[in-house]
Amino acid sequence: MARRSKQQEPESLRKELIKLLTNFEYELQQGDLRSKVLSLVPAHDLLRDLGSSLIPKEHASSARDRIIHYLQKYPRTVIDGNELMVVAGIGEWARRVRELRVQFGWTIVNGVTAKEMDKEGEFPLDNIDVSKIGPDDYVLINEEQDRDAAFRWNKANEIRRKNLSVLNKILEYMRFNVGKQITGEELRYVANNKSEWARRVRELRTEYGWPVVTKTTGMPDLPVGMYVLVEDRQAPEHDRVIPDPVRRTVLQRDGYKCQECGWHHEKWNPSDPRHLEAHHVKQHAEGGANTEENLITLCNICHDNIHRRRVKR
Template sequence: MARRSQQSNPEQLRIQLITLLENFESELKNEDLRSQVIELVPAYRLLYDLGSSLVTENIPAARDRIIYYLKKYPLTIINGEEIMVVAGISEWARRVRELRVQLGWSIITGVSALEMANEGDLEIEGLDVSTMKPDQYMLINTEQDREAAHRWNVANGIRKEKNISVQEKLLKFLRENVGRPVTGEELRYVAGDKSEWARRVRELRTEQGWPIITKQTGMPELPVGTYFLELDRQAPVHDRKIPDSVRGKVLRRDEFTCKSCGWKIDDYNRADPRILELHHKVHHAAGGENTEENLITLCNICHDKLHAEENRKKNGR
């Protein structure tokens, strides 16, 4: 069983460590390798103890020290070596995974951050997340997600399915969680850790019309790095080619509010799971374009009513 680091007075540990290293000078003259290694073991343990003791609160568990450190520096790029020092154990990476999978802390890796950033789904003011390295981490939400363990269990089942494409797995997971936010790390796991996952999610939104939104594309209150399938239905074919940049500008211009009934994105709840859509003032069939001037924000209820009314008039009813 791996030794757990012992929290103590950092200054006392520092002095003990210096003493051990000074005494090791004589051991360097010893040509027996094993003897040298054995003499270094206490120093190795003291260094782990010193790292864990930098967290001055009495937090005996490595996992708890890790989340304490990450919560102290949210939305900050943290090196894996930092976590190793605070954890005081060699198995710190496993503890990070436990925090994410079992306990619902939104910790992303540099790999996932880069993939999301490349698709425009991860933007943090004043921080270039595209520079994150694979062995770096970031806590993107300081609130614990109690439903995460269930979602990871669902994700594990979908990930193992055979004869189904990455995109189909992603859509299945999103539909299993309609009306609930999921993280990029969960989606990456569902995709079998394939780097294409972020692009496939984007295609589901922009090419197939699934109402998957992020903080950048329609729901500002969502945590960064989070995806949200608003409704289990695809948008009409003619609405699927609206560029995200145009969609975002129209939604912001209309203050994320239906211009017909006044429903706002802040009013979303599962009992009334409507979503915001963009309506073409001049339809595609009549030469209308995907421009800000030709688009207006409507909730899906008002959007459907408007098209139904137009169809009745068209058919002379």
């Protein structure tokens, strides 16, 4: 069984560690390799104890608690995995990070997921240069714990085992969680960790007309890295294939408000779960272009009403 680190007074541990390393001078002069290795084991244990003791026991007593305590002190900051290893004081620190994400609902994104999100423009944190993030780096995106996460991850595990395409796995998971915030880590997991997952999410929105919104594509008050399927319906074919950069510019230009009734996401409630869409002034089916000049922001209710009136005419 792996040794657990022991939280003690850091200064006493430091002195004990110095004493051990000073005495190691004698071992270096000896010829037996195993004797040298065995002499370093206590120093290795002391170093782990010292790392775990940097966070007082009354604040965090377990390795998992120390990791989230450390991440909460530095939210939306790139944290090297080695830092988490030090404060955890155990060799299985990476498993504890996964537990925090899967079982306890903390939105912790690793470097691989961050890069895949950034390719689709879904990681807009100005203080982070995604190109410099490594696979063993971590970022706590949201400081609020999602207590429904464990239930969602169980469903994600069920869907990822199905014999479906990556796109259809993601769509099934989103439709199961309509109206709920889903993390990029969840979607990557559903997709069996295939790097194409972020591109498939974009395709669901821009090619298949599913109202998947993010912070940059319709719901600016969403935390970075969150995805929401706001309604279980596809947009009409003529209102699909709008490039995300164009859609984003139109929403920003119109102040994220419906230009017909003035609805915006601050008015959202469960009895009126609207969302914003981009509408062609001149219909796409009639040659209307996917340009900023030919698009305006409408809520889905007004959007449907306009198209209904056009059909009647």
